[in-house]
Amino acid sequence: ALFENSGTADTDHETEAKLYANGQLIASYEAGTMEPVDPTPPGSGSFESFSVEWSGPLGEHVFELILDPYSNVSQSRRDNDAQTTTLAIIAPYNATFEIPTEPIRVAPGESTLATPGVRSTGRLAGTWSLAVDDSSLPSGWSWTDETIGGLLGIEIGVDAVWTPNLLIHAPVDALGSDAGYLGLTLTLDEDPENVSASASLPVEANRTRGLSLRGPDGTASSTGYGLLGTDAQAWMLLHNLGNANEVISSSWQNTSWGNIDLYDMDGVEQPALSLSAGEVKLLTARLEVPGNVNLGESISTPLTMCVGRDNEQTCQTISLTFEAAGVVTDVHQRSVPASGLNWEVQANMPPATSQLSWSLSDAGMAVQGWSWSASGDLSIVGDSIFMTGVPDSLASGTLTLELPDNAPPAFHSFSDASAQSPDHVIRLSLEVLQIHRASLVVTSPTEQPHVAEVGEEVYVVVRLENQGNGQDTYHLTHEIVLDENITEDPGVGVSFSNDMVSLGAGSLTNIPVTVVLPPNTPAGTPVSIMFHMTSMGDQSVSDSDSVALEARQDHRWNLTAAAAGSDADGRTYSVAPGGGLIIDVNATNVGNLIDGLELTISYSVSPIGEDDSQNWNSSGDSVTEIEVNQSAQMTVEVSIPEDAWNGSVMSVSVTAEAQGEVMDSFN
Known part of the structure; x- marks a missing residue:
């Protein structure tokens, strides 16, 4: 243990230090005058330290160092005179x-x-x-x-x-x-x-009609413990596996200790049972323990429950055991990770002792991250649970468990015999239930709406996280979000690299998703795609996130050019000097947004002989605001000078462009 003088002056008295383990004093140390340490002037002091050998059992142990317990040293503050720390002793292999x-x-x-x-x-x-x-x-x-x-x-x-x-x-x-x-x-x-x-x-x-009747550990057996002269309670879970409401018939054999009664968890007797489709009911079978039997004596009997009748009857049987015990706790509990789980503990104290003790680690209760506390006649000191009471009388207390949020789903059974009496065994059980949680976030693209080329693959990355406390499998699906702009799915292609993903508790993964916008996707209008992850363990649990993609404008036109009723592309026309030619162009916007088109012209003249005529000319045309799937009529005009010679040739090339992008051309 280390301590120092963090004040501004030397101590005016010897400083006493006491070290406690689980509330028990294990070492004392006395230091002489202590000088202040840096950075307090003069800062020439140093740490005081002492050590002690100590050994303890498995589990968590609380150590506390207390300085100047009798206030002998003059101090301006005393709130820092005590420090505690916890040491967890864990088995090398478990x-x-x-x-x-x-x-x-x-x-x-x-x-x-x-x-x-x-x-x-x-x-x-x-x-x-x-x-x-x-x-x-x-x-x-x-x-x-x-x-x-x-x-x-x-x-x-x-x-x-x-x-x-x-x-x-x-x-x-x-x-x-x-x-x-x-x-x-x-x-x-x-x-x-x-x-x-x-x-x-x-x-x-597996059956479509029937019952599941099981004890705390999931098997068809359950044991109830009772003090002499009180009821022993055996916990059961009854599950209607069918898809219809059922009336349950029960039968059992009378025992030498008496007759069995069934109760729900609120302590209400259940003389007749009925379950709706899929319903689960928690029950206890109670049998009074005679006051004249020995501790440890037990009796067993089968309990059978049935649905249906005659040839359609289906039954399930559970083996019940009732035992006389010196210590009893509340029946089995099932809970998601939570705080404040309580077990009432009662004990008939042995005639010759006023205290019973059990080991948390030997009982299996010293689980890392779990925190146990006690009240009433119970107390916990280090690794030990103590029950204190008057010999040969009833003592009672409460054990409280704080479970961490990430406690994994599992069945736990705890038991340990008292060091003072082997007939006084503390027993309790808990099933930590699985919490199914899901988290889905689109991590890429980061800027939305993301502009994408139609017909080309876009990679979207989604991050999946299992925020529950156990292994889970998730199903990935998608849907197109419809609104006033997108009233029906244009045929967006979505492909998951894997649509079934298994994740451990607290783990996450990134899944690439391939999205392809079809050519008919309206440009300039965001298309929202919602991704869903659904837990297969509990399909009511899901999470969703969306990505917005915007189709880049797809300039596409269908062109036909004709002159004198025939296709003009590649044709040669004879035109008289001083005459001209008009080529009719039909342009249809087959893209995905209102668009315009411009016909640009280039030409060359190949004169014959000494033909030096001028003013050969050709001009194009343009249109704007043409709706999708609408057509426009355009023209290309060619004029020949009057002094052109016969045999001179003018070659005209026409290029159709939409916002600088070439759509088609003809000559």
Whole structure:
């Protein structure tokens, strides 16, 4: 620890320093007279420092340095006499699964690709291997590994996510009630016995009418814990997978502990259940724990829910377990990243102790970026959770979690046995739900409307960003914005380099888009093209941006020249001396904007013999404000002098120009 005299005079008393770790004093130090340090004059002082050895468990630890705790030193201010810092102790190697609890659904006779995420949460990169246990798949189901590089010896960087590809196959005769899971176990190659992580990947048959009934981790099982003489509550999610309203029938076996009752999350009993199409309902199955059983005793029973009747009936069964516990917390929670998630914790204190303690890191709760706090009879000091109460009585408190905005979607289950009593286990679970967000911005061209040549490719760059907290796939589409100037799509061509884009949480990418304005696009009128990105995880989430392109004027004319009723181009006409010739030119504006045309003339005379006649002449014509697809009549006049000799030749070249751009020519 370092400290200094930042005042303007020497200290008038010894300065005492105390260093605390998680509220516990770990070191004291006393400095003599301390001189001021630079830049305060005379500035000849220096830092005081001391050190102490300290070790602690995994998790976050708060260190506080307090100077002059008894106010012995005369000071003009004391607000800077205390400083705190946080030290996070992270395991060298650790990993977690990021698997939503929504089951992978497979239609009978088909296959579905599952892509569970595996995140390295240790402070060092490691080499890992994944083992897959298919013993809990429904009968006849199977899986194959489609992962590039396989499942063994996978290098995962710090905070990196590896995504194996597991193809789940359902047999043709798969029943609508089929449900199970793949057991996933990840082990560190250099220490597989001590460093590992496990998770379940739930699967079930895809059906157009039926139910999904599952517990907190997505499998067809749930466990409720209860204090002696109180209700144990097993959490369930009931989902109507059909497209019609359904009345749900329920059945279960009575247990030696009594009868099960169903409640919603507001604590209202549900003697009869009905769900609208696609509706999800969260429930708890409650069973009173007898007051005369031992802690740790449990009882199990299946709960079956059905829709339809007779041959059209479809059922789903969940296995419920109820256990007598010394500590209970609120039931499972599902939430997007948020602050202020609360779990009420109650404990029947053991007869011989007034305090229970658990380890945040051993429970798996010491997740980097997460902030836990406690109130009531609960407190958190460093890595430890303490429950304080009167022996052999009820104690209660609240655990509060502040989740960071970028917490990835995943299921988390936490548990740890108390150091004072193995029968007092703290348990809680949380599913962080995915937030689907989308951001699309046109980054090029920067100046709009951008003038473009018709018929030529224009490259537009759009930036796509996944502002959600998990992997997402986006569909890119476009539309032409219609207004009073553009009343219908003129046939604009739009081509994405890839119209389906997958992005990890917080990542972005730039996508080039090719746009071609057709020749009939009106010039001088901006054409707005709106680009959309839509989340495939939640198609109600999308974002849009537009680009305005303006067609450069396309000067195009169709010309026909005739004299004496025949095509004039390349023809030779005989004209008497002193006479003339008129060539009629029909000009049609086939461009994309009102335009004008000028006929410019060049000629040369090839006299015969000693013909020295003068005043040979030819003149053109011009027109303006000709509408698109409208025509104008123009003329080219040629005059021959009276003294011209027979056989002299005048060659006339006519060039049609629109604003200096040559449209056509004839001779």
